[in-house]
Amino acid sequence: MLDRSGAPIASKLNYRLEPVEKPLPKTPMVMKGSYTYMADAAVFKDCATGITFPVDNNIALEQGYAKANKNAGEPVFLTFNAHFSVQPSMEEGLIEKAVVPDGKIAFDRSKSCSNN
Template sequence: MRTRTLPLLLCGALLASCGSDTPSVESADVPTTDSTTSPAIQAEWSGYYDGTLPSIGRPDIAMQLWVRNDSTFVLRQRYNDMDSMAFGTIGKWHVVNGLMTIDTGTDKSDFWKYTGNGIEEVDEMGEASKTSLNNRLEKHAGELHDEIPRMRLTGTFTYLADAMSFQPCGTSINWPCAGGEQWTDEGEKGGSLNTLELERHYARSVKQGGEPWTISVECSMAMGPAMEGDGVDEYLFIHRVVSDTVTCPK
């Protein structure tokens, strides 16, 4: 397991031998079942997790992780007493050898073991840290927390045929998006872009409509009206463009 920084059941089996005082022509070791052995925990990965993980030489990291049924995840991380805005990562998760694997855009993936009431960060072999540091996130039963609070996220914004979309770096997923002014809590409206302002900002920054615009944004995620037909879609709401001189890692 690696040191975390930002862009910031082992079940035993017992073997017993069968025999008697009288020698027999054939004897063999046969496995027996230990009725006291706890069964393996059935992993239920999807849900909302949070906790605080250690970071050597830096403040601890407050983490929130949304693991979705569609194999996507949203990770929100912030150094305690240091960052005013959390850093976000969006991507795909999958299970390999009983471990949940997520790619956070760094040189190595993160591996998590299911513990029943949460998950524990481990190495690729499923081994936890041998230190006394806490590397666990708690799962909150029945709390998926569909609304994702504000975070800093880098990706590619596109505006074409009156439709805005945002593709986070490292993914092939596009989210419909809009200015965040109309989707803020009371007291947060100051400084949030509206959709028209976002459109104008884009037009000033690209040579022609439809071109990708790679930016770092302050955004939140919540449900909004469907792009087509009735119903709702999940939107990425852009409150502020932090930088337009960024690139997505290769």
């Protein structure tokens, strides 16, 4: 555990975090980031964390991306409601956290994570 300046906390208390095996919540939340679709695979780079996640297949996202983007494979800013799900990876035997769209999809080529 680190303090606000990033230095380790000197304490006799146990600050170790343990992972839990509980399912991810399915409550939709507003997400903002860049969406890229290419070769039947979609990824979403979250503005808040900078982490890139695979996106569960969604025809509305594919169609919105096609309308908003002139050049396939280039990222487009996206705001939408979504939740996370743990799903099998494209690599056999692995699982991954994916973004599952829940609606209110809005693509905007004029925006980015730095100016939304």
